[in-house]
Amino acid sequence: xxxxxxxxxxxxxxxxxxxxxxxxxxxxxxxxxxxxxxxxxxxxxxxxxxxxxxxxxxxxxxxxxxxxxxxxxxxxxxxxxxxxxxxxxxxxxxxxxxxxxxxxxxxxxxxxxxxxxxxxxxxxxxxxxxxxxxxxxxxxxxxxxxxxxxxxxxxxxxxxxxxxxxxxxxxxxxxxxxxxxxxxxxxxxxxxxxxxxxxxxxxxxxxxxxxxxxxxxxxxxxxxxxxxxxxxxxxxxxxxxxxxxxxxxxxxxxxxxxxxxxxxxxxxxxxxxxxxxxxxxxxxxxxxxxxxxxxxxxxxxxxxx
Amino acid sequence: xxxxxxxxxxxxxxxxxxxxxxxxxxxxxxxxxxxxxxxxxxxxxxxxxxxxxxxxxxxxxxxxxxxxxxxxxxxxxxxxxxxxxxxxxxxxxxxxxxxxxxxxxxxxxxxxxxxxxxxxxxxxxxxxxxxxxxxxxxxxxxxxxxxxxxxxxxxxxxxxxxxxxxxxxxxxxxxxxxxxxxxxxxxxxxxxxxxxxxxxxxxxxxxxxxxxxxxxxxxxxxxxxxxxxxxxxxxxxxxxxxxxxxxxxxxxxxxxxxxxxxxxxxxxxxxxxxxxxxxxxxxxxxxxxxxxxxxxxxxxxxxxxxxxxxxxxxxxxxxxxxxxxxxxxxxxxxxxxxxxxxxxxxxxxxxxxxxxxxxxxxx
Numbered sequence: 001x002x003x004x005x006x007x008x009x010x011x012x013x014x015x016x017x018x019x020x021x022x023x024x025x026x027x028x029x030x031x032x033x034x035x036x037x038x039x040x041x042x043x044x045x046x047x048x049x050x051x052x053x054x055x056x057x058x059x060x061x062x063x064x065x066x067x068x069x070x071x072x073x074x075x076x077x078x079x080x081x082x083x084x085x086x087x088x089x090x091x092x093x094x095x096x097x098x099x100x101x102x103x104x105x106x107x108x109x110x111x112x113x114x115x116x117x118x119x120x121x122x123x124x125x126x127x128x129x130x131x132x133x134x135x136x137x138x139x140x141x142x143x144x145x146x147x148x149x150x151x152x153x154x155x156x157x158x159x160x161x162x163x164x165x166x167x168x169x170x171x172x173x174x175x176x177x178x179x180x181x182x183x184x185x186x187x188x189x190x191x192x193x194x195x196x197x198x199x200x201x202x203x204x205x206x207x208x209x210x211x212x213x214x215x216x217x218x219x220x221x222x223x224x225x226x227x228x229x230x231x232x233x234x235x236x237x238x239x240x241x242x243x244x245x246x247x248x249x250x251x252x253x254x255x256x257x258x259x260x261x262x263x264x265x266x267x268x269x270x271x272x273x274x275x276x277x278x279x280x281x282x283x284x285x286x287x288x289x290x291x292x293x294x295x296x297x298x299x300x301x302x303x304x305x
Numbered sequence: 306x307x308x309x310x311x312x313x314x315x316x317x318x319x320x321x322x323x324x325x326x327x328x329x330x331x332x333x334x335x336x337x338x339x340x341x342x343x344x345x346x347x348x349x350x351x352x353x354x355x356x357x358x359x360x361x362x363x364x365x366x367x368x369x370x371x372x373x374x375x376x377x378x379x380x381x382x383x384x385x386x387x388x389x390x391x392x393x394x395x396x397x398x399x400x401x402x403x404x405x406x407x408x409x410x411x412x413x414x415x416x417x418x419x420x421x422x423x424x425x426x427x428x429x430x431x432x433x434x435x436x437x438x439x440x441x442x443x444x445x446x447x448x449x450x451x452x453x454x455x456x457x458x459x460x461x462x463x464x465x466x467x468x469x470x471x472x473x474x475x476x477x478x479x480x481x482x483x484x485x486x487x488x489x490x491x492x493x494x495x496x497x498x499x500x501x502x503x504x505x506x507x508x509x510x511x512x513x514x515x516x517x518x519x520x521x522x523x524x525x526x527x528x529x530x531x532x533x534x535x536x537x538x539x540x541x542x543x544x545x546x547x548x549x550x551x552x553x554x555x556x557x558x559x560x561x562x563x564x565x566x567x568x569x570x571x572x573x574x575x576x577x578x579x580x581x582x583x584x585x586x587x588x589x590x591x592x593x594x595x596x597x598x599x600x601x602x603x604x605x606x607x608x609x610x611x612x613x614x615x616x617x618x619x620x621x622x623x624x625x626x627x628x629x630x631x632x633x634x635x636x637x638x639x640x641x642x643x644x645x646x647x648x649x650x651x652x653x654x655x656x657x658x659x660x661x662x663x664x665x666x667x668x
Contacts (some may be wrong), residue, residue: 023506025445028438032400032429041426056414056455122412127471130374130404131427132396284464
């Protein structure tokens with residue numbers, strides 16, 4: 001390695017080529033790529049961080065494990081489908097994420113605080129804001145990064161299913177349509193979950209709180225909504241089932257995709273929202289995503305320096 | 306191991322002259338919060354070089370930096386940094402300015418290299434340039450092998466160096482250093498101050514450094530701005546602060562004829578009617594004599610006396626008053642009270658005798 005010499009005296013570049021020359025301070029005259037590049041850098045750093053890349057080995061364990069857990073059932077289904085020459089996949093593309101929602105919740109609970117609480121806790125946020133980016137750039141980069149990470153998590157098993165389905169020589173048009181619907185559904189789910197996770201995590205600089213709060217919000221809301229729906233089903237008020245479904249992120253996505261993306265609902269009674277109700281579902285979902293973005297922007301305007 | 310021998314030009318110290326002579330200019334800049342006035346019609350001009358921003362805690366230093374970075378709008382008045390308006394061109398300013406915050410800001414599970422590379426890219430440097438500049442900058446601030454280790458295990462001194470490195474990595478024209486010597490021991494403090502000096506002399510980057518210790522800034526800065534309660538108390542060069550001093554410090558050798566040269570000189574000067582005091586009680590200062598120069602003739606007198614005695618004159622120098630005395634005399638408010646604590650008397654380790662004495666004298 002280089003041996004350091006006093007910096008004041010730059011060695012003349014002459015003679016012996018094996019000497020280490022002290023070249024003193026060099027200024028930077030190259031390009032400065034500005035705000036959008038900085039935002040992109042933050043995005044890619046955060047996205048890589050969501051899978052533990054560029055971080056310690058320890059922090060790779062959980063996200064990678066969850067990723068594998070997410071993909072294994074799809075791989076098994078594909079193997080079975082190819083081996084037994086079935087007519088269709090055992091699970092719809094749109095249904096997969098709903099079945100695996102516990103894994104998705106765990107992932108968002110562990111990675112949302114990783115993405116934003118760390119910056120708050122170690123006070124790195126002021127450093128970011130001393131760079132060319134603005135508050136909105138930070139929020140957008142983080143939001144986009146976590147959404148992308150979630151999309152990778154949820155879309156990869158769908159891709160496995162799709163490729164497997166084609167290998168098993170299932171109907172191409174049918175499978176492609178289902179796959180596309182599934183992708184739209186998990187994209188929406190990624191946006192919604194990332195938004196909710198980030199808003200909760202950005203409130204506290206403590207990672208533990210963040211993890212617990214995200215899990216609590218996702219599971220309690222789902223548990224409560226399912227229970228109420230079950231009660232409504234028993235009491236034969238099927239109208240209420242659809243409206244109750246508006247109150248948890250998972251059932252929201254479920255409602256949207258069963259109304260518009262050809263999915264079969266998991267609501268009790270198997271009756272999803274009608275088209276009219278479906279519009280409300282879509283509006284609420286988009287509204288929630290927008291609200292999360294707004295709340296994050298507001299939050300970071302205060303954090304500042 | 307030849308390392309990047311060709312294709313690179315050796316840098317000749319860049320003359321810091323950004324457009325004109327003013328790096329920072331504010332014009333009746335005010336910042337009012339619901340309960341407090343952080344800045345109160347502050348007008349000042351800061352030129353290239355190392356400028357110290359002095360004030361007690363809560364004097365408005367950090368608020369000023371925040372406004373200058375374009376992160377917080379001023380309530381009234383205007384400010385320009387590097388000729389760019391802080392209200393409208395904040396992003397452009399932040400691209401050319403570095404900022405080292407006062408507080409800890411380093412994630413512990415990342416290595417210094419990774420962190421500084423990331424911050425370089427956040428400043429707009431392309432990936433390759435970011436890596437090269439990071440290696441260079443970390444070397445300049447004095448971080449070597451340890452830069453590959455996670456920063457959680459760093460000492461305070463090393464952390465301060467990383468914080469400084471991330472402020473310099475994109476080769477800014479100006480850096481804001483917020484309390485860079487906080488938490489450092491005397492040795493680390495001296496090293497940091499030396500580094501700050503070099504940022505200007507070797508790197509050609511102008512510096513605005515805040516501190517509540519006046520003593521530090523005298524050593525480091527070309528110019529000192531004193532704020533208190535959001536108001537400008539004084540802004541002038543460090544030589545202005547100390548130009549009226551008349552104390553001389555002299556040190557002589559011993560000879561066989563005069564085994565205690567110092568005493569011989571003192572007696573000879575006493576005989577000529579010049580009162581002489583010993584140097585202060587710091588170690589090594591026993592051989593230093595202090596006397597008050599009446600004018601040019603005092604220098605001649607000292608020279609003649611020593612020549613007559615046949616002694617060697619090790620040095621004769623004008624002793625600068627400590628900067629804090631100036632404030633204590635001139636201001637009867639907050640800055641003055643802070644000044645007394647700023648003399649840093651405990652700093653036994655000095656890069657030069659003169660500093661040590663200046664500290665002793667000032668205290």
